[in-house]
Amino acid sequence: VAALSVGAAWAEYPDKPVTIVVPFAAGGPTDKVARDLAEALRKPLNATIVIENVGGAGGTLGATKVSKASPDGYTLLLHHIGMSTSPALYRNLQYKTLDDFEYLGLINEVPMTLIARPSLPANNYAEFLKWIEANKGKINLANAGLGSASHLCGLIYQSTLKVDMTTVPYKGTGPAMTDLIGGQVDFMCDQTTNTTSQIDSGKVKAYAVTTTKRLGGGLAKYPTLDESGMKGFNVTIWHGLYAPKSTPKPVLDKINAALKTALKDAEFQKREEALGAVIVTDNRVNPAEHKKFVEAEINKWGPVIKAAGQYAD
Numbered sequence: 001v002a003a004l005s006v007g008a009a010w011a012e013y014p015d016k017p018v019t020i021v022v023p024f025a026a027g028g029p030t031d032k033v034a035r036d037l038a039e040a041l042r043k044p045l046n047a048t049i050v051i052e053n054v055g056g057a058g059g060t061l062g063a064t065k066v067s068k069a070s071p072d073g074y075t076l077l078l079h080h081i082g083m084s085t086s087p088a089l090y091r092n093l094q095y096k097t098l099d100d101f102e103y104l105g106l107i108n109e110v111p112m113t114l115i116a117r118p119s120l121p122a123n124n125y126a127e128f129l130k131w132i133e134a135n136k137g138k139i140n141l142a143n144a145g146l147g148s149a150s151h152l153c154g155l156i157y158q159s160t161l162k163v164d165m166t167t168v169p170y171k172g173t174g175p176a177m178t179d180l181i182g183g184q185v186d187f188m189c190d191q192t193t194n195t196t197s198q199i200d201s202g203k204v205k206a207y208a209v210t211t212t213k214r215l216g217g218g219l220a221k222y223p224t225l226d227e228s229g230m231k232g233f234n235v236t237i238w239h240g241l242y243a244p245k246s247t248p249k250p251v252l253d254k255i256n257a258a259l260k261t262a263l264k265d266a267e268f269q270k271r272e273e274a275l276g277a278v279i280v281t282d283n284r285v286n287p288a289e290h291k292k293f294v295e296a297e298i299n300k301w302g303p304v305i306k307a308a309g310q311y312a313d
């Protein structure tokens, strides 16, 4: 009878709102992906979806919260490449990335752009490099904290250029963007989901993209860092969905099926495409593939971060 009752209990899932924790402040790219995905998940999951922004410590506070949440399918985490960089960055990480989560599938891949405050006196990447040379020791680079995508990109950029910069951490690149537009910081490496509209509207200057192939649309005119002297520079951000470890399989299967449907939602695809994001194909939305991918990313970025000598206690 017990087994039957447990089974029956999950048959009703979901019978209350499902929370998706976004480990960064509202208004940034992670938040944007989460809110657009929530729209597309509502019907297939047949649930009200609530977005909860838990910013701080480069996304690790939000990830920790979900790793300790009740494994009932009502608290999920939408996170990005930071899941694979935080293990090397944080010596006292409060969760084990590969053991404390159920992997529900990858969502998309997002390129990044190098953008600057509108008053920065450089109008292309070559002039930007000259400006960096002339302003060594005075440059403020914004990011969303150790473990964020903007941090990883900025870290690799600085160490490749061999120029130390003051990094200014925010709870997300939403608030960082406000300060960049206001001229409080000099530049930032951020995802196209957050920068495309600001570049198009001239609110920030753009100089380059972080992928090895140039992007399409309005961003096609910006060179890649790879072609601009940083051979092999290639940073693409990815997002995935997670649940606390030991969430029952029938619940995980329901969420995974709903995620697969949501990624095919026409409106979601249109929004993602408009912002330069590429939705992953079906086989990458399966839990085993997702977990294998994150493990490979941990092994890829760990040495890069250790070589840059950055960590938090």
Ligand code: MLT
Residues within 6 Å of the ligand: 024, 025, 027, 028, 029, 030, 031, 082, 143, 144, 147, 148, 149, 150, 151, 171, 172, 173, 174, 190, 191
């Ligand atoms: C990041 O840099 O990790 C993200 O842009 C943070 C955010 O979504 O605000």
